[in-house]
Amino acid sequence: MNPLTGKVYVNRFIAVLLLTMLLLSCARPPSPTPPPGASTDDAFAKLSLVVPDRYDPPIEMSSVMAVDATIKFLGENDIHNNVWTRAYEQLLGIKVSYKWVVDGSMYAQKLGLSVNSGDIPDMFRVSPAQLHLFQEAGLLADLTDVYEAVASPKTRDVLMQDPTSLKAGTIAGRLWGIPLTDAAVASASLLWIRQDWMDKLGIAAPTSMADVLEISRRFITEDPDGNNAPDTIGLCVTKSVWSAFANLSGFFNGYHAYPGIWYERNGALVYGSVQPEMRDALLALQEMYAQGQLDREFGVKDSNQVAETIAQGKCGMEFGVWWNPYHPLNQSQANYPHAFWSAFPIPSVDDVPAKSQYSSAVGAFLVVRNGYEHPEALLRMVNFWSDNILGSQDDELRQTFLGDIENPDVVLYKYTPVVLWEPNAMIDGSKKLREALAKKDPSGLDLDTQWRYRIIQAYFEQGTLEAWVEVATNGPNGAVTILEQVLKDRGQLNRFYGVPTVTMAEKMPTLQPMEEEVITKIIMGEPIAMFDQFVENWYRLGGTEIVNEVNLWAEQNP
Amino acid sequence: MSEKSKQPLARKSHLPLILLGATMTGYGMLTALVGSWLSNQAMRGLITASAYRNRLMAFEQTTGLIAGLLFFVFFVWCAVQASGGVRVAFAIGAAASAAPVLLGRAERLLFTVIGLPTMGAGSVLAGAVTTLVFALPMMLLFILLACGRRVPRGGRWLSFASIFIVLGTAFFPIYVTVLAFLLKPGDPAVGRMIQLSSQIIKLRFLLPGLSLLGLAFISMRFARLSLEPAETVLEKGEVK
Numbered sequence: 001m002n003p004l005t006g007k008v009y010v011n012r013f014i015a016v017l018l019l020t021m022l023l024l025s026c027a028r029p030p031s032p033t034p035p036p037g038a039s040t041d042d043a044f045a046k047l048s049l050v051v052p053d054r055y056d057p058p059i060e061m062s063s064v065m066a067v068d069a070t071i072k073f074l075g076e077n078d079i080h081n082n083v084w085t086r087a088y089e090q091l092l093g094i095k096v097s098y099k100w101v102v103d104g105s106m107y108a109q110k111l112g113l114s115v116n117s118g119d120i121p122d123m124f125r126v127s128p129a130q131l132h133l134f135q136e137a138g139l140l141a142d143l144t145d146v147y148e149a150v151a152s153p154k155t156r157d158v159l160m161q162d163p164t165s166l167k168a169g170t171i172a173g174r175l176w177g178i179p180l181t182d183a184a185v186a187s188a189s190l191l192w193i194r195q196d197w198m199d200k201l202g203i204a205a206p207t208s209m210a211d212v213l214e215i216s217r218r219f220i221t222e223d224p225d226g227n228n229a230p231d232t233i234g235l236c237v238t239k240s241v242w243s244a245f246a247n248l249s250g251f252f253n254g255y256h257a258y259p260g261i262w263y264e265r266n267g268a269l270v271y272g273s274v275q276p277e278m279r280d281a282l283l284a285l286q287e288m289y290a291q292g293q294l295d296r297e298f299g300v301k302d303s304n305q306v307a308e309t310i311a312q313g314k315c316g317m318e319f320g321v322w323w324n325p326y327h328p329l330n331q332s333q334a335n336y337p338h339a340f341w342s343a344f345p346i347p348s349v350d351d352v353p354a355k356s357q358y359s360s361a362v363g364a365f366l367v368v369r370n371g372y373e374h375p376e377a378l379l380r381m382v383n384f385w386s387d388n389i390l391g392s393q394d395d396e397l398r399q400t401f402l403g404d405i406e407n408p409d410v411v412l413y414k415y416t417p418v419v420l421w422e423p424n425a426m427i428d429g430s431k432k433l434r435e436a437l438a439k440k441d442p443s444g445l446d447l448d449t450q451w452r453y454r455i456i457q458a459y460f461e462q463g464t465l466e467a468w469v470e471v472a473t474n475g476p477n478g479a480v481t482i483l484e485q486v487l488k489d490r491g492q493l494n495r496f497y498g499v500p501t502v503t504m505a506e507k508m509p510t511l512q513p514m515e516e517e518v519i520t521k522i523i524m525g526e527p528i529a530m531f532d533q534f535v536e537n538w539y540r541l542g543g544t545e546i547v548n549e550v551n552l553w554a555e556q557n558p
Numbered sequence: 559m560s561e562k563s564k565q566p567l568a569r570k571s572h573l574p575l576i577l578l579g580a581t582m583t584g585y586g587m588l589t590a591l592v593g594s595w596l597s598n599q600a601m602r603g604l605i606t607a608s609a610y611r612n613r614l615m616a617f618e619q620t621t622g623l624i625a626g627l628l629f630f631v632f633f634v635w636c637a638v639q640a641s642g643g644v645r646v647a648f649a650i651g652a653a654a655s656a657a658p659v660l661l662g663r664a665e666r667l668l669f670t671v672i673g674l675p676t677m678g679a680g681s682v683l684a685g686a687v688t689t690l691v692f693a694l695p696m697m698l699l700f701i702l703l704a705c706g707r708r709v710p711r712g713g714r715w716l717s718f719a720s721i722f723i724v725l726g727t728a729f730f731p732i733y734v735t736v737l738a739f740l741l742k743p744g745d746p747a748v749g750r751m752i753q754l755s756s757q758i759i760k761l762r763f764l765l766p767g768l769s770l771l772g773l774a775f776i777s778m779r780f781a782r783l784s785l786e787p788a789e790t791v792l793e794k795g796e797v798k
Binding site for chain 1: 593594597598600601602603606607608610611612614665666669676678679680681682684685731735738739743744746748749752753755756759
């Protein structure tokens with residue numbers, strides 16, 4: 001054998017390696033994918049879409065649009081010419097034109113001015129109050145018959161998933177607005193606790209409100225963050241005590257009090273904030289504050305400031321909603337890699353299981369101008385969304401109509417007012433996800449859920465602690481499993497989902513701040529008699545009329 | 559042309575190299591099996607995420623300490639048994655013994671004790687540091703062995719391949735994590751890479767351990783052959 005054989009082998013190997021690299025570098029680059037929303041006429045031809053008969057000739061539909069500051073367009077797209085306007089025109093035969101486009105914060109005011117001046121669009125979005133106002137003024141088309149005739153099975157399914165949504169769009173037995181649905185149960189209260197602190201101190205999961213109080217006490221006395229300084233807070237609360245995180249709703253729910261919502265008691269609807277159960281919860285909070293378990297300055301701290309406290313790793317518990325790990329609880333883990341928040345159902349003060357309060361998620365409706373020749377066109381647009389977008393696993397279709405990974409800040413569905421979400425999608429998706437995790441088989445999952453699966457997998461199989469957010473929310477024993485219990489028998493739904501009654505609209509803007517002020521003052525040490533005085537004042541300053549009006553509404557909307 | 563005679567990796571006994579390879583392989587298998595068992599339990603919802611993490615950390619800290627000590631002893635023993643460049647290689651490899659000890663301790667050490675900023679990716683950084691502590695010395699070890707003219711040819715080729723094994727098993731999971739959480743969150747292609755990387759990460763101790771066992775086997779075979787009389791093993795690998 002030649003003495004250089006070894007070197008020759010190495011040289012050949014290197015040569016093959018270099019040649020491969022050269023070939024790879026010279027290879028023709030992949031043909032560029034057209035950007036989402038590309039204005040080619042055949043952009044939709046390759047998609048498998050469910051579309052109804054196209055209007056021929058195309059019809060005109062005027063509308064108005066609210067956008068937010070984060071809306072972005074690619075290329076020559078704009079709000080008047082984008083993937084959605086082109087889809088409506090090319091696929092449905094509906095030429096949508098926007099009379100005006102404003103920032104979301106200005107929409108209600110602009111719409112009011114527009115309607116008052118007689119310039120009413122053919123199809124537009126309204127708030128619950130505007131729905132009633134415009135219906136009473138005879139400005140809206142009755143959608144009952146077109147809904148029955150045109151709504152697709154998927155659209156009906158989506159609108160039926162939340163039993164209050166269609167009712168909310170119904171006035172005197174007729175449907176006037178298509179509700180823009182979302183998951184109502186997403187607003188249900190949960191208890192979030194720093195699990196790593198509990199583990200460190202050997203604390204078991206809370207089963208009662210007494211446990212919650214004890215955990216809070218230990219969190220401020222036993223230095224769970226290990227810095228030898230008494231700088232931790234047992235329970236974080238913002239000055240807006242009913243906000244989406246660090247609120248007090250869940251705490252009150254533990255005492256069977258349901259502030260801010262209407263529920264049935266002795267056959268009538270009552271307002272939760274003025275019920276006697278509030279007293280015990282307030283006294284407990286007062287004691288916690290006196291012992292330093294609440295931030296001494298919570299009465300002036302807004303959600304951003306409390307989020308900062310959480311980020312600093314000073315907060316041990318908070319009552320909030322299921323998505324809190326996405327914000328702001330993720331911030332504590334960003335600074336302290338081992339921080340892990342676990343969700344717990346609201347514990348009860350006694351043997352009766354506590355219920356989490358939540359409200360309907362329908363905050364807006366799509367309506368059609370009275371006299372518009374094609375009211376069914378709205379239902380066709382809704383069907384297009386429901387049949388093609390909701391639950392779609394077609395990657396290409398989703399990229400075309402929702403956006404793609406290359407341009408994450410270009411959210412295409414912001415270009416259309418016809419956007420509904422499935423109320424049960426979160427619960428159903430999470431169930432399927434957990435089943436897939438148990439079987440270690442993500443093949444049957446849609447794209448979003450498959451991604452969640454991978455992230456949870458990264459946590460459990462690669463030790464990527466940053467994936468805890470998905471584990472804590474959608475993972476096994478995560479927050480969404482608690483929402484399933486809430487939907488089953490551990491929830492207290494706000495029974496009043498109508499538009500504000502006359503007195504409510506007039507008096508609530510005064511009564512609500514008074515309610516928050518009294519609660520804050522009592523927690524900070526004012527005598528509990530202040531609550532009794534507040535209840536008396538509440539009824540005297542319009543509460544009695546509001547209760548009567550709400551119960552009248554309940555009779556009319558069984 | 560000058561000829562350098564090949565030599566086995568150990569002068570007297572290959573026992574330390576066998577023990578090192580076996581310990582590394584065993585440790586790799588054990589961590590993979592226990593990790594899989596615990597993650598199965600957690601993904602089925604039989605234990606909470608917190609219980610999963612606490613048990614895994616307790617396991618990693620205990621076995622990591624034992625494995626780290628054994629690695630160190632065997633690396634040093636290997637170095638003592640070797641000579642020349644091979645001795646240097648094993649001496650450098652001894653630094654990899656710190657990696658198992660860091661498993662389950664790296665976050666606390668880096669961010670609590672040393673006080674480094676987490677930059678929102680504490681576990682990824684800690685994982686990267688642990689990986690570097692293991693991969694860098696191991697790569698140097700295999701590079702030195704691959705370049706060692708006195709190392710038997712089979713050993714050189716195996717060492718050469720092992721460089722890529724160490725590289726792949728160590729850095730692919732980090733690369734995927736960075737893609738998944740920072741650069742391309744939500745990308746289905748990255749999702750499939752996570753699946754692959756969660757399997758590859760289980761091989762990060764096992765495959766280098768097997769490589770060491772393979773080296774021991776090649777070296778022992780070479781030693782047995784070279785003990786035969788009148789045989790001289792030349793650089794070209796010919797037996798005269």
